[in-house]
Amino acid sequence: MISLNDSYRNAKHDRRTLVALTAYDYPTARLVDESGVDLILVGDSLGMVVLGYPDTTVVSIADMLHHTRAAARGVTRATLVADLPKGSYESGEAALINARLLIAAGAHAVKLEGGQDRAGIIAALVEQGISVLAHIGMLPQQIHEEGGYRIQGRTPQQAERLMEDALSVQQAGAFAVVLELVTPPLAREISERLAIPTIGIASGNECDGQIRVLHDVIGLYPWFRPKFVEPKADVAGVIRDAVRAFAQDVRGGPAS
Numbered sequence: 001m002i003s004l005n006d007s008y009r010n011a012k013h014d015r016r017t018l019v020a021l022t023a024y025d026y027p028t029a030r031l032v033d034e035s036g037v038d039l040i041l042v043g044d045s046l047g048m049v050v051l052g053y054p055d056t057t058v059v060s061i062a063d064m065l066h067h068t069r070a071a072a073r074g075v076t077r078a079t080l081v082a083d084l085p086k087g088s089y090e091s092g093e094a095a096l097i098n099a100r101l102l103i104a105a106g107a108h109a110v111k112l113e114g115g116q117d118r119a120g121i122i123a124a125l126v127e128q129g130i131s132v133l134a135h136i137g138m139l140p141q142q143i144h145e146e147g148g149y150r151i152q153g154r155t156p157q158q159a160e161r162l163m164e165d166a167l168s169v170q171q172a173g174a175f176a177v178v179l180e181l182v183t184p185p186l187a188r189e190i191s192e193r194l195a196i197p198t199i200g201i202a203s204g205n206e207c208d209g210q211i212r213v214l215h216d217v218i219g220l221y222p223w224f225r226p227k228f229v230e231p232k233a234d235v236a237g238v239i240r241d242a243v244r245a246f247a248q249d250v251r252g253g254p255a256s
């Protein structure tokens with residue numbers, strides 16, 4: 001069977017734009033898979049949009065395993081990637097143990113945040129046969145250290161460091177790399193330079209693919225709407241209307 005590394009490099013070579021979305025449970029993963037995306041991410045963003053935390057930093061490996069198992073039951077065709085949560089890959093040994101748990105839970109690959117500083121961990125996982133999706137640019141697991149969601153790559157020094165990050169994760173064996181909140185010109189430059197696909201989020205239109213949080217795309221998290229996402233539906237509104245209609249039936253409708 002063709003490796004993820006080969007199939008994603010081929011997709012880039014053939015200029016096939018990759019479509020990726022998050023999903024965190026059986027029904028949404030199954031619906032997203034049936035709709036034909038290339039990659040489904042059980043992202044640690046579940047900490048915010050499913051578990052109600054203010055950020056992703058408190059998500060545990062137990063949370064990730066629970067949701068990965070559920071999502072995996074719904075996925076038959078897309079690549080299923082699960083996030084290694086903050087603190088679960090501080091050493092090569094810990095990364096390997098936790099990545100193996102996520103693979104046993106049904107993921108085809110794991111994602112972790114970081115560039116040159118994490119290249120050794122990525123290489124160690126790849127060496128053990130675990131496929132890795134890298135994630136550089138804005139790193140949500142570092143939100144407290146960074147002090148907010150800031151655009152990355154604005155200064156020449158930052159841009160040079162990000163290019164080095166991208167080259168190191170490719171060299172370490174990542175099959176693709178997420179670019180988060182990277183200035184669009186730099187995201188384009190990185191995409192042109194790498195042989196593996198870049199999958200952008202808030203990084204312009206010239207990456208090799210795009211990834212979004214499902215809840216933002218379908219309007220299921222109305223309390224916060226990132227500016228860079230144009231919702232394609234208002235599922236929160238549909239739920240509220242359906243619940244109100246049900247309540248009206250129960251409270252005031254004719255007895256059945």
Ligand code: KIV
Nearest residue numbers: 022043044045178213
């Ligand atoms: O956790 C997540 O959902 C992510 C993507 C948005 C890239 O890391």
